[in-house]
Amino acid sequence: MAASKIQALWNHPAGPKTIHFWAPTFKWGISIANVADFSKPPEKISYPQQVAVTCTGLIWSRYSTVITPKNWNLFSVNVVMAGTGIYQLARKTRHDHFSEVQEVPAKE
Amino acid sequence: MAAFKAFWNSPVGPKTTHFWGPIANWGFVAAGLVDTQKPPEMISRNMTAAMCVYSGLFMRFAWMVQPRNYLLLVCHASNESVQLYQLSRWAKAQGFLEKKEPEGQH
Numbered sequence: 001m002a003a004s005k006i007q008a009l010w011n012h013p014a015g016p017k018t019i020h021f022w023a024p025t026f027k028w029g030i031s032i033a034n035v036a037d038f039s040k041p042p043e044k045i046s047y048p049q050q051v052a053v054t055c056t057g058l059i060w061s062r063y064s065t066v067i068t069p070k071n072w073n074l075f076s077v078n079v080v081m082a083g084t085g086i087y088q089l090a091r092k093t094r095h096d097h098f099s100e101v102q103e104v105p106a107k108e
Numbered sequence: 109m110a111a112f113k114a115f116w117n118s119p120v121g122p123k124t125t126h127f128w129g130p131i132a133n134w135g136f137v138a139a140g141l142v143d144t145q146k147p148p149e150m151i152s153r154n155m156t157a158a159m160c161v162y163s164g165l166f167m168r169f170a171w172m173v174q175p176r177n178y179l180l181l182v183c184h185a186s187n188e189s190v191q192l193y194q195l196s197r198w199a200k201a202q203g204f205l206e207k208k209e210p211e212g213q214h
Binding site: 018019020022023026027029030032033034036037040044046048049051052053055056058059060062063066067068069 | 124132138139150157172
């Protein structure tokens with residue numbers, strides 16, 4: 001029955017009545033903010049911030065599988081977050097080191 | 109020595125991900141502190157606002173998760189402070205925190 005499945009989700013230990021649901025759900029906001037920032041000029045990207053986003057995403061993907069209750073919502077949001085961080089770092093690195101060939105003397 | 113051993117072997121100690129997850133999150137605090145020295149034009153409103161809500165929620169998460177994670181709690185409390193400060197710097201640069209005109213409307 002669909003109703004009992006919904007009930008099972010509603011009452012889940014990591015479900016919508018708990019912080020185990022809302023904290024990770026809100027964490028999607030960081031990835032969404034980062035995706036919105038894909039259109040920002042690379043000069044405005046912050047290396048420290050994006051390194052933090054990437055590393056946090058990778059480590060927390062692991063963390064979310066060993067806490068109680070196990071949290072797949074948290075797992076997925078961190079995987080995506082790491083992905084957005086890697087993309088932003090790639091954008092900024094490409095801009096800083098691989099595109100202004102005319103002004104910068106040859107780098108190895 | 110005994111205290112160190114207790115920490116080293118703790119269920120939330122450095123041999124476990126319950127330690128390294130929060131350590132990774134200190135990266136946000138460090139990045140935030142570094143970014144306080146940069147011009148406010150570089151601050152991302154979207155990201156900073158998201159961080160403020162995120163750290164607020166995760167302070168609660170750190171308290172309720174099993175095992176309870178004080179390191180994570182302190183980390184997010186610190187991040188909340190840094191991100192709120194950055195948000196205020198952004199707002200000030202945008203003109204949102206101007207003093208009211210003497211000929212105030214209300």
